[in-house]
Amino acid sequence: MNDPHDNDLSRIYKEGAWPEPSRQIDEAILSASRRAARARHPLVWRWAPPLALAATVVLTFTLVLRVYEERPGERIASPALPVAPSLPGAEKRAPPAAKEEKSAAPLRAASEQSAPVSTPAAPPLALKKQAPEAARGDRAQGGLEQRVREAAPAAQGRRSETQIQPLSAPLHSSEPPSPVTPQPAAATSAPVVSGGAANDAATGGIVIRRSDSPERTPQTWLDDIRKLKAQGRTEEAERELAQFRKRYPDYPLPDDLR
Amino acid sequence: MGGGPADEELMLRYGGGDSGAFEALYDRHRGPLYRFLLRQVSDRAAAEELFQDVWMRVIDARGRYEARAQFSSWMYAIAHNRLMDFYRASGKAKLLGRDGSEAALDELPADDPPAEVLLDRKRAAERLLAALAGLPEAQREAFLLQQEGELTVDEIAKATGVSRETAKSRLRYALAKLRASLASEREES
Numbered sequence: 020m021n022d023p024h025d026n027d028l029s030r031i032y033k034e035g036a037w038p039e040p041s042r043q044i045d046e047a048i049l050s051a052s053r054r055a056a057r058a059r060h061p062l063v064w065r066w067a068p069p070l071a072l073a074a075t076v077v078l079t080f081t082l083v084l085r086v087y088e089e090r091p092g093e094r095i096a097s098p099a100l101p102v103a104p105s106l107p108g109a110e111k112r113a114p115p116a117a118k119e120e121k122s123a124a125p126l127r128a129a130s131e132q133s134a135p136v137s138t139p140a141a142p143p144l145a146l147k148k149q150a151p152e153a154a155r156g157d158r159a160q161g162g163l164e165q166r167v168r169e170a171a172p173a174a175q176g177r178r179s180e181t182q183i184q185p186l187s188a189p190l191h192s193s194e195p196p197s198p199v200t201p202q203p204a205a206a207t208s209a210p211v212v213s214g215g216a217a218n219d220a221a222t223g224g225i226v227i228r229r230s231d232s233p234e235r236t237p238q239t240w241l242d243d244i245r246k247l248k249a250q251g252r253t254e255e256a257e258r259e260l261a262q263f264r265k266r267y268p269d270y271p272l273p274d275d276l277r
Numbered sequence: 278m279g280g281g282p283a284d285e286e287l288m289l290r291y292g293g294g295d296s297g298a299f300e301a302l303y304d305r306h307r308g309p310l311y312r313f314l315l316r317q318v319s320d321r322a323a324a325e326e327l328f329q330d331v332w333m334r335v336i337d338a339r340g341r342y343e344a345r346a347q348f349s350s351w352m353y354a355i356a357h358n359r360l361m362d363f364y365r366a367s368g369k370a371k372l373l374g375r376d377g378s379e380a381a382l383d384e385l386p387a388d389d390p391p392a393e394v395l396l397d398r399k400r401a402a403e404r405l406l407a408a409l410a411g412l413p414e415a416q417r418e419a420f421l422l423q424q425e426g427e428l429t430v431d432e433i434a435k436a437t438g439v440s441r442e443t444a445k446s447r448l449r450y451a452l453a454k455l456r457a458s459l460a461s462e463r464e465e466s
Contacts, residue, residue: 022430023449024423025456028405032424035402040311044325048332049300055336056296 237263237270244276284348292339299339303332306349309425310356316409316421317360327363331356346435353426354436357418364414401459408458416451419444 235243240263247256260276281301282290290298310331315324334355342351409417415437422428422436434444 022423023445023452025452028452028455028459029424031398031401031405031459032409034398035406036312037308038312038315038321039308040325040328044329045303045307048329048336049303051333052291052299052303052336053296055339056291056294056299 237267241273241276248276285344288335288339288342288348289344292342299336302348306352309427310352313353313421313425314356314360316406317414317418318363323363323367327356327359331359334359347432349426350428350432350436353422353428353432354438357437360418404459405455408455411458412451412454416447416454419447420451420455423448 240259244256244259244263247253247259260272263270264272282298284302284305287298287302291302311324311328314327314331315321318324318327331352335352409420412420418437419433422433426432426436428436430445430448431441433448434441437444439447
């Protein structure tokens with residue numbers, strides 16, 4: 020190394036003064052060092068990284084397992100989507116299992132976007148009842164929407180969400196049911212759910228209205244009968260009324276038409 | 278530095294929570310570091326403050342310490358940086374005042390040699406300390422790092438952040454000036 024060095028100077032220097040720090044300073048530093056050593060416990064310090072890693076692995080595994088367990092539900096639900104096209108005119112709907120509905124929520128949202136026929140009003144019961152009739156119906160989509168809109172004010176208060184809910188609940192339990200849902204293509208032959216006091220008892224709060232005329236509701240039908248009467252076309256009016264009674268046996272007739 | 282575990286090993290053990298390792302380390306370096314600082318600054322209070330600050334930094338760095346460099350080089354580098362801060366805060370470097378040198382002389386170790394010899398040594402040490410105090414800061418620091426820290430020229434260079442040649446040059450100048458100072462004193466007496 021050949022460092023510059025002078026032994027005489029070193030000796031003189033070392034024979035000189037040896038001042039040292041005071042005891043108080045020593046104590047202060049040593050106690051600070053002990054406190055610091057205690058604060059960072061070696062065991063905790065040593066095991067913290069592996070413990071954190073283990074926790075991450077367990078958490079990830081749990082999540083993966085959970086996702087895997089939920090997938091079978093999706094597998095059942097997803098075939099329901101392609102089934103719809105095979106039923107021309109019928110509404111597409113998912114199986115009513117609540118659990119599957121929960122896990123398939125994002126799927127449903129996507130399918131609603133691509134296929135707006137995911138209806139809250141597609142109950143198995145209603146479909147069964149209306150299926151034969153739906154076959155002969157050739158209503159225009161616009162007409163149906165209009166009828167639903169017409170029916171809305173008439174049944175304010177009673178119809179509505181609470182009535183539709185039993186049908187839509189299995190499918191859309193987390194969504195607020197909409198009393199007026201556009202029923203594009205599939206709705207042309209599907210039953211229309213609307214309010215109506217007369218059928219409440221028969222259908223458990225659900226009024227199923229069908230009419231040969233796509234424009235007419237019971238009320239408008241009755242209005243038409245009134246008009247016929249007013250025009251003196253009594254026979255026609257009687258005939259219409261008979262048909263009306265046949266179609267809506269439980270509908271309470273107004274006094275003027277009894 | 279004597280027997281026992283190396284400084285680096287002690288510091289690593291302290292980083293692992295062994296406070297006894299720190300006590301051993303402190304015991305080894307407390308005197309040299311304190312004198313290094315005391316002879317660089319003007320008074321005892323300032324030296325103690327710096328001394329405490331350096332050790333607190335060592336304590337704080339226990340988790341980050343890696344035994345790549347020698348512990349004493351690393352510790353004196355901290356001390357050097359703190360000294361620079363001190364100089365910047367207090368203006369120019371101050372010479373070692375009477376307070377420091379007198380206190381130092383009062384603490385001369387008790388020796389068996391005759392009183393005349395003792396007195397002679399005491400005077401020689403006093404002259405050396407006075408000459409040391411008159412050196413430029415960088416040269417004084419290089420000398421103290423060699424004497425107190427027992428650092429080599431390379432380690433002095435590392436601790437003070439200069440090249441080896443600069444450190445060597447500083448040390449050489451310091452030794453030459455101290456020698457000349459002692460010689461002139463002898464001639465005068």
